[in-house]
Amino acid sequence: EPEVTQTPSHQVTQMGQEVILRCVPISNHLYFYWYRQILGQKVEFLVSFYNNEISEKSEIFDDQFSVERPDGSNFTLKIRSTKLEDSAMYFCASSRDYDTEAFFGQGTRLTVV
């Protein structure tokens, strides 16, 4: 069964460093998303991406964040200069269309020290 895959599963980084989180969405899906979940909190939307551009972003997704689809299969989230408060589980998701079922990856646990 097709699935969304994310790498790495866990990343530890020093404050101020850049990190890139990687995702491979399901191959025939057109909409891609990043969400995050701070420990004990709700899952929060960061950004959606369609047709090689951002279609929506939340207030969390500031200039420190960027997304890219560098080739036909990968979808990445970059955090330019990590802060302690960026520590969270980051989930990638994809859907065939904006009103169809969304499938999530297993997440990348980011720890900023």
Add this chain to the structure above:
Amino acid sequence: KQEVTQIPAALSVPEGENLVLNCSFTDSAIYNLQWFRQDPGKGLTSLLLIQSSQREQTSGRLNASLDKSSGRSTLYIAASQPGDSATYLCAVDRGSTLGRLYFGRGTQLTVWP
């Protein structure tokens, strides 16, 4: 803005019980409502998607209902098993946003043998 509330926050039941999890949302202009399961430290597994035109969706021992006009959904789990122990998340979109999901805090379910 879309606010999603889930009640109860936690539920502990003996194996074999039928149970109901509740979800409410503030903006009824939705395309879909989706129920997810999250195991500790893991990703989100999609359980059911109900389109706004549907009132009910079933998958195995799970049955989800949707009353869009009142902003409510229930997830019914029949004959619960210890393997059902997890956090159950409700998520809705909002008609004006393309694919963005708004999540509740979840119901943490424990089924004991």
